[in-house]
Amino acid sequence: xxxxxxxxxxxxxxxxxxxxxxxxxxxxxxxxxxxxxxxxxxxxxxxxxxxxxxxxxxxxxxxxxxxxxxxxxxxxxxxxxxxxxxxxxxxxxxxxxxxxxxxxxxxxxxxxxxxxxxxxxxxxxxxxxxxxxxxxxxxxxxxxxxxxxxxxxxxxxxxxxxxxx
Amino acid sequence: xxxxxxxxxxxxxxxxxxxxxxxxxxxxxxxxxxxxxxxxxxxxxxxxxxxxxxxxxxxxxxxxxxxxxxxxxxxxxxxxxxxxxxxxxxxxxxxxxxxxxxxxxxxxxxxxxxxxxxxxxxxxxxxxxxxxxxxxxxxxxxxxxxxxxxxxxxxxxxxxxxxxxxxxxxxxxxxxxxxxxxxxxxxxxxxxxxxxxxxxxxxxxxxxxxxxxxxxxxxxxxxxxxxxxxxxxxxxxxxxxxxxxxxxxxxxxxxxxxxxxxxxxxxxxxxxxxxxxx
Numbered sequence: 001x002x003x004x005x006x007x008x009x010x011x012x013x014x015x016x017x018x019x020x021x022x023x024x025x026x027x028x029x030x031x032x033x034x035x036x037x038x039x040x041x042x043x044x045x046x047x048x049x050x051x052x053x054x055x056x057x058x059x060x061x062x063x064x065x066x067x068x069x070x071x072x073x074x075x076x077x078x079x080x081x082x083x084x085x086x087x088x089x090x091x092x093x094x095x096x097x098x099x100x101x102x103x104x105x106x107x108x109x110x111x112x113x114x115x116x117x118x119x120x121x122x123x124x125x126x127x128x129x130x131x132x133x134x135x136x137x138x139x140x141x142x143x144x145x146x147x148x149x150x151x152x153x154x155x156x157x158x159x160x161x162x163x164x165x
Numbered sequence: 166x167x168x169x170x171x172x173x174x175x176x177x178x179x180x181x182x183x184x185x186x187x188x189x190x191x192x193x194x195x196x197x198x199x200x201x202x203x204x205x206x207x208x209x210x211x212x213x214x215x216x217x218x219x220x221x222x223x224x225x226x227x228x229x230x231x232x233x234x235x236x237x238x239x240x241x242x243x244x245x246x247x248x249x250x251x252x253x254x255x256x257x258x259x260x261x262x263x264x265x266x267x268x269x270x271x272x273x274x275x276x277x278x279x280x281x282x283x284x285x286x287x288x289x290x291x292x293x294x295x296x297x298x299x300x301x302x303x304x305x306x307x308x309x310x311x312x313x314x315x316x317x318x319x320x321x322x323x324x325x326x327x328x329x330x331x332x333x334x335x336x337x338x339x340x341x342x343x344x345x346x347x348x349x350x351x352x353x354x355x356x357x358x359x360x361x362x363x364x365x366x367x368x369x370x371x372x373x374x375x376x377x378x379x380x381x382x383x384x385x386x387x388x389x390x391x392x393x394x395x396x397x398x399x400x401x402x403x404x405x406x407x408x409x410x411x412x413x414x415x416x417x418x419x420x421x422x423x424x425x426x427x428x429x430x431x432x433x434x435x436x437x438x439x440x441x442x443x
Contacts, residue, residue, distance in 0.1 A: 163365025
């Protein structure tokens with residue numbers, strides 16, 4: 001079974017969860033810096049604007065208080081590559097990292113196959129009265145399980161570092 | 166013709182000079198000082214980052230990562246508000262200085278005018294009627310005295326017009342700083358993800374020994390710990406598609422000295438057999 005790890009090993013959280021988490025950081029980050037009080041067309045300047053006559057030089061032609069009290073840098077960044085392609089950049093990196101983990105998980109293919117084979121066996125056969133060569137079979141089964149115990153213990157790491165993940 | 170050209174050039178030059186004097190804040194006493202101060206404040210502010218690239222920290226699960234980033238954003242938000250308040254104080258100070266200076270000049274000129282009026286009542290009364298206008302509430306609001314001449318009001322309006330322009334310049338610098346915070350924050354986080362992803366040596370990982378007893382302990386490298394934690398779980402309830410299960414030939418199991426089989430060659434599916442029923 002060449003793809004057993006794809007079927008039986010599940011990674012949580014998924015790459016999408018991490019991509020969304022990072023992208024949300026960026027989106028909410030923009031909100032977190034949109035609290036810088038503006039000066040232009042702010043009510044604090046109204047007394048100075050009121051002094052001006054219609055023939056005076058007024059920047060922006062008409063002085064009206066702005067609806068937004070805070071500055072929003074969106075118009076400064078919305079054409080920047082970092083803003084436009086951030087999701088794709090994060091997705092490429094995180095999905096690349098998950099692909100590396102998938103590749104790493106193929107190392108457990110032999111163990112998973114052993115596990116799958118063991119699941120197919122009905123072990124009650126060991127106590128069946130018609131078991132062929134019962135002594136040898138029992139002895140070989142016990143030795144096999146001892147081998148598996150040692151194999152699984154030495155080939156299943158509790159934790160591995162694979163770059164980003 | 167030559168004189169005409171010379172006059173036109175002179176006029177254009179004067180026009181440009183006046184425009185520069187009027188609008189180039191860096192050349193004006195109070196504005197230049199406070200403009201430079203604002204620029205410095207904005208340079209300091211743009212060093213803020215709303216993401217935590219998690220250097221020298223342990224690997225995080227998605228919930229901890231999101232929570233930590235939220236805390237970071239909250240701190241940055243508070244820092245931006247603090248910077249905005251400092252910047253506001255700076256601009257208020259600039260406006261106050263300019264207005265105080267102008268007010269002082271106008272008050273002293275009015276006092277001088279009053280003095281002249283006392284000394285020469287006939288001449289003074291003529292000019293006052295021409296120049297002064299009834300008191301205006303908007304001027305009083307700014308703390309200017311009654312009885313300002315047209316010239317005084319014109320000077321005040323000129324400064325007020327300049328404040329409105331200065332406000333735009335201040336906002337321009339602030340916006341540049343805010344946009345740099347965003348661009349650099351996002352850029353740093355993406356660089357951090359890329360950096361961690363690139364340090365992964367797949368050949369080493371695919372060949373490493375998992376046996377704790379056999380494994381050579383790697384020297385600790387702070388700053389290169391993975392950023393995200395994922396757990397891998399076995400989901401054996403999922404059926405394996407039949408077309409992916411391949412049948413293989415199973416050799417007889419014969420242990421030495423009669424055969425060459427090893428303990429691990431014993432196959433439960435093949436070698437555990439029942440005798441046929443008699």
